[in-house]
Amino acid sequence: MNNFDIMINVENYRKIILELNKIALVAVSKTKPVSDIKELYDLGQRDFGENYVQELTEKQPQLPADIRWHYIGHLQSNKVKYIASFVHLVHGVDSFKLLKEINKQAEKANRIVNCLLQVHIAQEETKFGLDEKELEEVMNGVAKESMPHIKVIGLMGMASFTDDMNKVRNEFRYLKGLFTKYSAHSSFTTLSMGMSSDYKAAIEEGTTMVRIGSLLFGERDYIK
Numbered sequence: 001m002n003n004f005d006i007m008i009n010v011e012n013y014r015k016i017i018l019e020l021n022k023i024a025l026v027a028v029s030k031t032k033p034v035s036d037i038k039e040l041y042d043l044g045q046r047d048f049g050e051n052y053v054q055e056l057t058e059k060q061p062q063l064p065a066d067i068r069w070h071y072i073g074h075l076q077s078n079k080v081k082y083i084a085s086f087v088h089l090v091h092g093v094d095s096f097k098l099l100k101e102i103n104k105q106a107e108k109a110n111r112i113v114n115c116l117l118q119v120h121i122a123q124e125e126t127k128f129g130l131d132e133k134e135l136e137e138v139m140n141g142v143a144k145e146s147m148p149h150i151k152v153i154g155l156m157g158m159a160s161f162t163d164d165m166n167k168v169r170n171e172f173r174y175l176k177g178l179f180t181k182y183s184a185h186s187s188f189t190t191l192s193m194g195m196s197s198d199y200k201a202a203i204e205e206g207t208t209m210v211r212i213g214s215l216l217f218g219e220r221d222y223i224k
């Protein structure tokens with residue numbers, strides 16, 4: 001292959017866009033070069049997701065300003081200040097303390113930052129997120145405390161890493177149930193669930209936003 005070959009999977013991109021219909025697509029570009037992001041941008045993609053603060057802050061100034069950057073990793077409070085001036089949506093908020101810090105940094109940047117609360121739906125202990133009771137506590141906090149520089153617009157979750165699609169589907173269904181419950185009395189618009197391996201199940205279970213990386217950009221190579 002020479003340098004002029006397109007490295008992204010254009011065919012998958014077109015297919016996924018059709019399958020998604022009105023569902024939002026976040027193209028997960030972690031570990032991938034800005035040239036790959038630009039290829040997908042040129043096909044019309046505007047929402048991109050990154051997991052690492054340093055990688056995101058390096059890429060963002062090199063790419064068009066109308067990209068909507070999604071932070072989909074586990075965000076540490078002390079790193080919020082590096083992304084608050086431009087991030088479009090923070091997907092993985094898992095504490096009230098983090099929400100307060102995002103509000104504080106967004107105020108400094110004179111912005112309103114959209115946030116999703118991450119719910120722990122998978123079997124694996126290693127995955128982050130709130131349980132149902134903690135979610136309720138955070139939602140109560142949001143209702144009581146004035147935080148004009150954040151907007152909690154929905155929920156995010158990651159299903160178990162398994163081939164058992166019934167299990168994945170049940171986890172998505174559970175998250176959708178919580179989303180519906182809180183939608184009734186909040187400004188919820190966005191349910192972020194579904195990745196390369198399980199986005200079809202997520203569509204069937206009522207997702208409004210999927211986060212897809214490897215199907216668009218190819219497998220990730222962490223040994224660089």
Ligand SMILES: *Cc1c(COP(=O)(O)O)cnc(C)c1O
Nearest residue numbers: 028072195196197211212213214
């Ligand atoms: C990496 C990642 C994705 C994308 O994973 P693929 O399997 O490559 O589609 C989605 N969501 C989160 C939170 C991720 O960390």
